[in-house]
Amino acid sequence: MRLSKYFVPTLKEVPSDATVPSHILMVRAGMVRMLSAGIYSFLPLGYKVVKKVCEIIREEMDAIGGQEFHLPALNPREIWEETGRVEAFGDILFHIKNRDYVLAPTHEEIMTFHARNVVKSYKDMPQIWYQIQTKFRNEPRPRSGVIRGRQFLMKDSYSFDTSWEALDKSYELHDKAYRKIFDKCGLKYFVVGASSGAMGGTGSEEFMVKSSAGEDTVAYCESCGYAANVEVATSKPFIRERDTESKSLYEIHTPNVKSIDELCAFLNIEEEVCAKSRVYISNGEAVLILMQGNDEVNETKLEKVLGGSVRPAHPDELKEITGADAGSIGPIGFKGKIVADFRLQDRNNLFSGANKNDYHIGGIDLKRDVPQVQYADLRIVQSGEGCPKCDKLLEVFPAIELGHIFKLGTKYSESMKAFFLDESGKEKPIIMGSYGIGVERVIACFIEQNHDTKGIVWNKTLAPFYVHLISINPKNEKVAQTCEKVYDELRQNGIEVLYDDRDASPGFKFNDADLLGMPVQVVIGEKKLKEEKAEVKIRKTDERFDVDLKELINKVKEII
Amino acid sequence: MRLSKYFVPTLKEVPSDATVPSHILMVRAGMVRMLSAGIYSFLPLGYKVVKKVCEIIREEMDAIGGQEFHLPALNPREIWEETGRVEAFGDILFHIKNRDYVLAPTHEEIMTFHARNVVKSYKDMPQIWYQIQTKFRNEPRPRSGVIRGRQFLMKDSYSFDTSWEALDKSYELHDKAYRKIFDKCGLKYFVVGASSGAMGGTGSEEFMVKSSAGEDTVAYCESCGYAANVEVATSKPFIRERDTESKSLYEIHTPNVKSIDELCAFLNIEEEVCAKSRVYISNGEAVLILMQGNDEVNETKLEKVLGGSVRPAHPDELKEITGADAGSIGPIGFKGKIVADFRLQDRNNLFSGANKNDYHIGGIDLKRDVPQVQYADLRIVQSGEGCPKCDKLLEVFPAIELGHIFKLGTKYSESMKAFFLDESGKEKPIIMGSYGIGVERVIACFIEQNHDTKGIVWNKTLAPFYVHLISINPKNEKVAQTCEKVYDELRQNGIEVLYDDRDASPGFKFNDADLLGMPVQVVIGEKKLKEEKAEVKIRKTDERFDVDLKELINKVKEII
Incomplete structure (x- = not known):
């Protein structure tokens, strides 16, 4: 893609409403723009990354037998009344004024609605149904850019099983798929056994990343993996012994x-x-x-x-x-x-x-x-206290929830009468699970973990382009010709290239390249061309070296 | 994909609320289910086709330099007030009760909002910005399944140009891209020079298909391509001459x-x-x-x-x-x-x-x-009247609008103050165009044009799977083994296969295969296996022939 024709409105300044790094960098790199508080438009570069994350999620969901649906955001309110969640969600639920609809903040009700119409027998299960789609929540305090917005993309999936043991299996499949997804994305995460809150249910885990933009505070032991929200975290604190003698009052x-x-x-x-x-x-x-x-x-x-x-x-x-x-x-x-x-x-x-x-x-x-x-035990656990599970120390820090897996059980199937006939012909409620990943959060969290003072540092998997090709002086004919040739060759080799062909100063281009953060920068200028060389820079390490033009494609392939 | 594990709830009966073929078949083939009037859930098979259509659209939009955005459905009402369209849309616009938002029925306002913030100079243009995304319209009478719903997927794009001549170019690029998209999808369509109605603007064309589910009535000349909505269509009707003598009253x-x-x-x-x-x-x-x-x-x-x-x-x-x-x-x-x-x-x-x-x-x-x-000229044109453009006859029939391209001009840029500086430094309003394709309509129209009494007849491009593999008796070990082998080999050759491995009668499976409509059916049963053969059926022509198992993969490849 040629930057001269690609709409990437980069900014030098830090946007006034942004405080967390991912928010600042997503706006500065022209990935998103705010439309209103908690409501963001994805611009081409940002949406390219969204699509990459969606593909990774699809791959792993398909691998565990997930089937992709696409459910409506407009939901008749009466379906939500069946589970009592119109009241439970309260003002978080967006209501439509000119028709009796709500906007879905999640899809347990609608999935259960479809399941009760067609999943009638034990033979129809297990099922894992998922979708990647916009959710709507009337957040009172949207913040941190796309991390907490009023509409956001979510991969949500729902499992339908005949027994609790079968649910355990669906739950574990999700646990493994989630780990693969976050690993592929290159995220450093940990898993917290959380209380399930407004979602109902009896077992759940949260996948979280450490981040200054986090709204949760978590106690974590790097050694044994113990992780808990401070609301429930315990520790082995130093306990002072009783003095041998008591004074009087x-x-x-x-x-x-x-x-x-x-x-x-x-x-x-x-x-x-x-x-x-x-x-x-x-x-x-x-x-x-x-x-x-x-x-x-x-x-x-x-x-x-x-x-x-x-x-x-x-x-x-x-x-x-x-x-x-x-x-x-x-x-x-x-x-x-x-x-x-x-x-x-x-x-x-x-x-x-x-x-x-x-x-x-x-x-x-x-x-x-x-x-x-x-x-x-009434204390709020603090950093440096003993881990309750091993003999190392806990760290307490803010964290963001990336994903959540829940054992819902029969909460929805019972209230919505989603029953099936078991092998002995007995009617039973379907045993359900529900599982979510915040798509934009994956991106924001990645940036929280992978940036420096100059900008974003993409890895190969999420980078919108692998190579950022910089023409030092596009007006010089040889530079222009060489760039065009390299641009074509890289693409012919299946390598995604962002080509800065703009008529701008080298400094401006270098800054943009560092801000946008593609893994490999290829710089082509008059001086090095005399020796038939180009400069290659690895964004992550700032390592630079010259490469013979003839070797360039192979070198780039080798790096990738 | 194994049908035993794929959620495709086919129906024998015609759903009671469905009257048009595409609606009946999309429900019967388990592609969609209604949640509420005008609101449909896409099930896995249906959504697989949606994704194929989206990819075809993306390919052609990218080819004309389109850049993919993803804009929010939640829009602050005040932005819509700038163009006066809150009033213009009236009750069609969904309003949120608990916050001052509307749900976007289209995105001219939001695209113009972003353009006015960043498109400041003639150097920043041309731009073509598009997205594929859910729109919301409070249709008073939703009908014909996904053809007219209250929420639907739309590819909408917007062009930003410095002059009317440049707009003509963007408009023509879209015209060509739309023809390619509909051609690739295998749709028989025609183009109507339409009045642009509530969208404003000064030039537009509608891409339509003939269909009993159509809400528009169109006069069309197959010979010269003349096409017009009957509201404006003219004809050369037979005109009787005046009698030579007038009687008295x-x-x-x-x-x-x-x-x-x-x-x-x-x-x-x-x-x-x-x-x-x-x-x-x-x-x-x-x-x-x-x-x-x-x-x-x-x-x-x-x-x-x-x-x-x-x-x-x-x-x-x-x-x-x-x-x-x-x-x-x-x-x-x-x-x-x-x-x-x-x-x-x-x-x-x-x-x-x-x-x-x-x-x-x-x-x-x-x-x-x-x-x-x-x-x-006060008449409603009728079938069999002379085409106004050539010497052939007109046909008048109901038709569905698949896509629409508009020259908006400065309607939105002037009211929203989206100005740019031209080469002489003069401030001018951006010249805009807007262009839409109804994604679900592409699918419904294809089915309207490609079905028979037994079901859907997919072409290669839109088929969710190319091959429907039918195991006549999965309990027979040789049948099962052969099916598994064929299933693996087809997939290894990059051919998408739906494998009916269910424990069901051959008749039931044949009916489902015809209903679902994959282009090629491969039937594997005991009898033909004795001669090391499988039966191949071409869904469209109902042609059947036996193929040596050894030749099967090559034969299928050849057909595709």
Whole structure:
């Protein structure tokens, strides 16, 4: 493709609304343009990569027996009422004003609708049905370019099986296919055993990549592969032992001391001997939570422990319940339920608030002074803590979900009455699974992992073109002729070439080539032509070398 | 692909809601299923054909320098307000309830939005931008399966040029590309110079195919290629000459005679001497229209003649204006404007209503008795009339629009301020064109033109598989082994095979094979295997012959 005829509007400047590298680079490289918040147009270069990703996905989905469908985005609302998901999705679901339709944010309902009409017998299964297609979600806060948009391409597939064991097989086929897809794309990813949230179901895994643009925070052990969302991640933190002797309780005047750091500085004590107190309201009741030092409460874990949703007490509630403001709360004299994190289990000689403003209490022995206390894992796991599965350390970082596989079971088949007759003629609900990959996210994540200060660094698989051919001075006849010849020869050898034939300065062209990031750059200029040579540059390593023109095609083939 | 593992739910019965052949066959062959009125899901076999059509379109669009985009379906309403098309589309435009978006029914606005941001100089043009993608239109009466749906796949492209001459070139490139696409698909089509309707612009052509499912009626001359929508089509009809002598006017009592046919029977006269009268209201005024015999008024032509919209007078208006009811109206004594079709020009000895119920008048001489009459082309052209361009005859039939090419000019660039600087630095609006192909329609039209009583008859280009391999008795070991071998060998030779390995009766399999319509059927059964032979059947011609197993692959290759 000749750049003079190819619509690739590159930008020098960083677009004002972009903060994450993939977003900045996809706009700067002319791959996408924003139409409205969370709504992007793919321009030719960007869509070329989309098609490559789709082909990789198709290949692996076909390899596990997947059959490609194409389902409508316009869905009658009444089908979504059958599963109660109009309400469950709430405002995330786009509703059509002038007809009773919703726009599909996913396709469990429609796939189940078709399955119930035709999958009638155990003989009709297993089935794996997939599609690659636009989904619509009314995201309240679209961000990071194409990573979280209001419409996006998704490969979604659905498995239909006669038993849970058969579902396990379909699930595993997907697990393997997903690993192959992400491996082929050259992504560094890890797998998180996630809670399935609004999708329903009983088993699921998320395929994630580490990224500053991530909306999830994940604890990951590079050594054993343990990975979990911090909402549920556990760790082996350092736990301090109980002192052999317990001091007596004593009150300390601590004017203006509110935080743990201030308390440590004021009393010259370690963070580890402080019991930070937080009051939560759970089921209408005030509960005091004790955490060691600056450890943070993981509200997801807390909700599991207390059974139901929780919220921090408001300042006026705090005052009414404890008699003090935040920063001066503590377990001594607290009348309600008290739950402490495992790191405080049976500890003594602790400091905490006195439930009296500007006062703290020392010498607290939880065993002796707070007999009603329960213990639980309430901490948000932090980088550097021990992996719960092996003896290495965890890393905690933001991550993006690339794909998700779910065991749905009978949630949809039961509510939508998708039944089949088993071998004994008994009617049973179909056992389903659902599986998704965000197509644009694959691209954005790849760029997050493969870029430098100059631009994108494509690999062979996803590169829109393998070779970026640069003509140093297109007005020079010999340069122009040689470029045309090389351009033709590369293409005749099945190598995709982007040919910068524009009438522009070498610096401008080099910058564009680095920004667009094709794996191999071939530079043809007057000077080297005198020796019948061209310069080759490997984008990833910045390695440059001269190649005889006669050897050029073979050299490029060799590199690829 | 093995049919035992491929989801192709064929049907014996004709679906109750389907009337046109393509709709019936696409459902019966398991290509599509309806989700809701005008909304279809593509199942694997159907989507395989969709992808083939898309590839053919891509190839030809790329060949004319087209660049593939992918634009969002969700569009901010305000962009559509810039061109006034929110109002122009009216209820056809789907509006989102919970955000201020519309669903794109076409993409002129969004393409112009991107062009105005980046196409700034005459150097940036020409551009041809295209996409293949879902469009949404709130059709009041979706019908004929995928032919007129509420969401459909469309290849739409847009050209951006610096001058009208350059637009002519882009337009011609599209014209040629469209002919190649439809030729490759094996469609019999013709080209109609159409009025561009709601799309705006100044020049356009429609690519159409003859079909009982058509919503347009077209007059076509197979000899010279003249083609026009009957709304505007003209012809060389037989025109009767004026009698040498005019009779005097005379009134005839014609009890219960209302229609031309009744009048002819009652008076034993020819249709050609009757002047049928119709009263229309145009600009608040009653106008009498005279047509020869049973010729029908073409209201589009009438509106052009009278300047503005027209409607037939209501029965009570008729009575008030003429003193008579429909069937007894005539020109003699009519006080307002009178327009007669050219076939009545200067005619005499005509019969028409007397403006008195149950009476007609004979001996009418339009020249003598109706001096205020004007003449115009008001007829709806009919089959068998002379072609206006050559000396052959016209055929009139229903047809489907497959594609449409438009010269938009500056309609969108002016209203959306998409300007460029020309070579002299002067700001000018971009000259645009827009071009569309209905992807599903290509498939439906192909089936309309290529089917028989047993099913679809695919050609090589669009067939989802080239060969349908039928195992007569899969339980017979030799049959099964031979089938597997043939299946592998065909695929190794790059031939797509659908392999009916199901445990079903031969009759059932033959019926399915004819219904699905792959070009070549290879039948493998015990009997012929004894002679080391297989039977080959050509679906289109129903030709059957035996082939040595050793020769089978070469024979199939030869046929293809």
